[in-house]
Amino acid sequence: MDKLDAVLARIDANADAALERLFAVLRIRSISTDPAFAADCKACADWHAADLASIGFEASARPTAGHPIVVAHDRSATGPSALFYGHYDVQPVDPLDLWDHDPFEPKIETRPDGSKVIRARGAADDKGQLMTFVEACRAWKEVAGALPVPITILLEGEEESGGANLPGFLEANAAELKADIGLICDTNMWDAATPAITTMLRGLVGEEIIVTAADRDLHSGFYGSAATNPNHVVARILADLRDADGRVTLPGFYDGVPELDPALKKQWDALPFDPKHFLGAVGLSVPAGEKGRSVLEMTWSRPTCEVNGMGGGYQGDGFKTVIPSKASAKISFRLVFDQDPHKVREAFRAFVRARIPADCKVEFLEHGAGRAIRFPIEDPAFQKARQALTDEWGREAFFIGGGGSIPVTHMLKTSLGMDVILAGFGLEDDRIHSPNEKYDLQSFRKGMRSWARILAALAS
Template sequence: MGELDAVLARIDAEAPAALDRLFHLLRIRSISADPAYAAECQACADWHAADLASIGFEAQARSTAGHPIVVGHHRAGAGPSALFYGHYDVQPVDPLDLWEHDPFEPRIETRADGTKVIRARGAADDKGQLMTFVEACRAWKAVTGSLPIPVTILLEGEEESGGANLPGFLAANADELRADIGLICDTNMWDARTPAITTMLRGLVGEEFIVTAADRDLHSGFYGMAAANPNAIVARILADLRDSEGRVTLPSFYDGVPELDPALRAQWEALPFDPAAFLGTVGLSVPAGEKGRSVLEMTWSRPTCEVNGMGGGYQGEGFKTVIPSKSSAKVSFRLVFDQDPHKVREAFRAFVRARVPADCKVEFLDHGAGRAIRFPIDAPAFRQARQALSDEWGREAFFIGGGGSIPVTHMLKTSLGMDVILAGFGLEDDRIHSPNEKYDLDCFLKGTRSWARVLHALAS
């Protein structure tokens, strides 16, 4: 039996112990957004540091101005070095009454189709995912006494609450953390049987604006049509953001957005994707974006403008005939390719100011910005990882785009100069950030085997 086969056999044999460790981790209420759980975030970081130390990593939970960041080094091994990133913090569990059981008491559930899933907050995002990599390292250490390549593990404790302290930490420790390739397990497979590597992620601009008209709420019978109504102003601004063809109307918004490479377009068109089924799962049927674009184009390689929240005036029970003094909206832009988030923000603010009456005022709140990122699918590490995943799952792994944004990927690229392999084992129905989050048991077990193969492949 070769080394890799022995490691895979070890993973299979130790699966119950690996689940016990994951369940212990899932019981820690590491909700980073709520200061009431700061002690549990510290406890979670300490647990990870001790666990990594137990398998031969030089590991510490390092203090930041917020929650700790765990760093573990295993410097032995030949071949290229790797930096693995994950996060141990989780989303709040609200609304609690929609959970079918205690979100921090994990359990195995057998579904109607016979598949088994792990139910708990953080099961998929990101504790179950990051532990696939740790368990792969544990198996390599148990079988061979080392890892195939030098590995550093970086576990953040504030990903779900903005990650304010990570950029400074990366900059201050760049020489220590820099590696030949980055690895992240916080993305999805193509489907439950087909692995995928995400090679494109969109950037993001988050903006909130507040329009103020009168110095107090007004009686709509006395002031209606005479006084400016902030709700109407905000509604008009939001309606103007997209034209009848679904295109965003901000000046120069599409600067830096090329047409999709024909070879990549052909790959995407060959994917077994059903737009009607994609929208049907959420009760819709008609694509609402740019006319003439496929759903995959719109969600992976085209920029977006979406209204995420809006409010003004009376919203309680019953009815109140009021013209509100203030109204607000929250708007996000997902960016692609070489769009400049700062130029998009400036264009948006100018767009809003031009539509606010002279006797009203507007203020803006910045909710973050980041560039889109792409990685080279023809680079050796990406080819090796793709083959390793294909070997494990018995299906060719796809290179796919991602509709969301993972800011750490851009940080690793710009601060540490490394490309990042985003190979996750989540599924679309994992309900991350929602009640009753789950992680398929097969994804956890085969995800661990997959990382064992990837480490072996990168060493070769």
């Protein structure tokens, strides 16, 4: 404990220097999806490799068919080993005119309530988050001369552009990267004062359908009612996907969907969450979805079917009396453990085909698939991390669910066989992927201290 206290004191004393290092990496325009910034992505990978080497890691930026992946090891300690994952690439900044300043010139902004935030692209997603872990390692090395546990750091450069090269890299280097526990800092707290560990994330199936009827657009006066209107076909398909109680009607859709663990449900029921406020913040008031389920259950632990886009016929100014030749829709399914995304896709396609008229045809376009994942909250590593967060923030840390997907968690589980502690310090208003992205200065400073505590707890 004496060493931990000294490490925490060092983090506080070096907070300004840590912020300067974060600002240096935030200035690098590591936009992975745009080939024009390939050199910047390499520069960012090289910066991280050099920084980690400067504190005693054996570090290198490994080439891939895309952007480099940084791998760093310090295995001098004994005890359970950890693999930390982060990503150094960022989203494009468009539309630039909605930013209040240069997205790659970070600044500290004081808000009306007196709180301070770091404003820059990548401040929260994920440069600020990953640097909380690196700075915790730096402080441990400076104070104790060694890390509490053996650590490998893996920093990806294509998370924001699909991560095409990561699966192969993990498989090719599995023996080198395998550890006892995974650590990721790319998630949110419950609120600005309450830490959280995300223990379940939903999977995803994305599918697009294009229904074609006549071989050209038709005059609705000449062909109305006589010719099939693909807009009507698509509308019926979409309407049939849910019943009156909000349940998805695909045969077998709920296969593998478990009921929420009672202990976890008790935690969620204790969260200070107001569904009226949650919906009211976006101008709504009536919960949709499955009847008899709470809003948190529906957004964290239940599967969904959502229509993300629809198109067909004339949509310009004015009016055009046309029966379109084609109509389309984009549908996504958020999946929970242990739904099979491939079976869901097959069931959806069979569901659609059964509703296509004999003289029409349907085309399917696949837009990705991934399994949901959940981690055991009873595992000692998770309990230790939870207590460490509680000690730092002075509020009980919660185990929460995540409505979205982080594909790397499933890769680490399947390729490397490890559970993953997802402990992040982002907030809902961080505006990730949007103009004026920010990261609370408190999240950065207490995030460093939190990881120092978690590493000490894992060593115990």
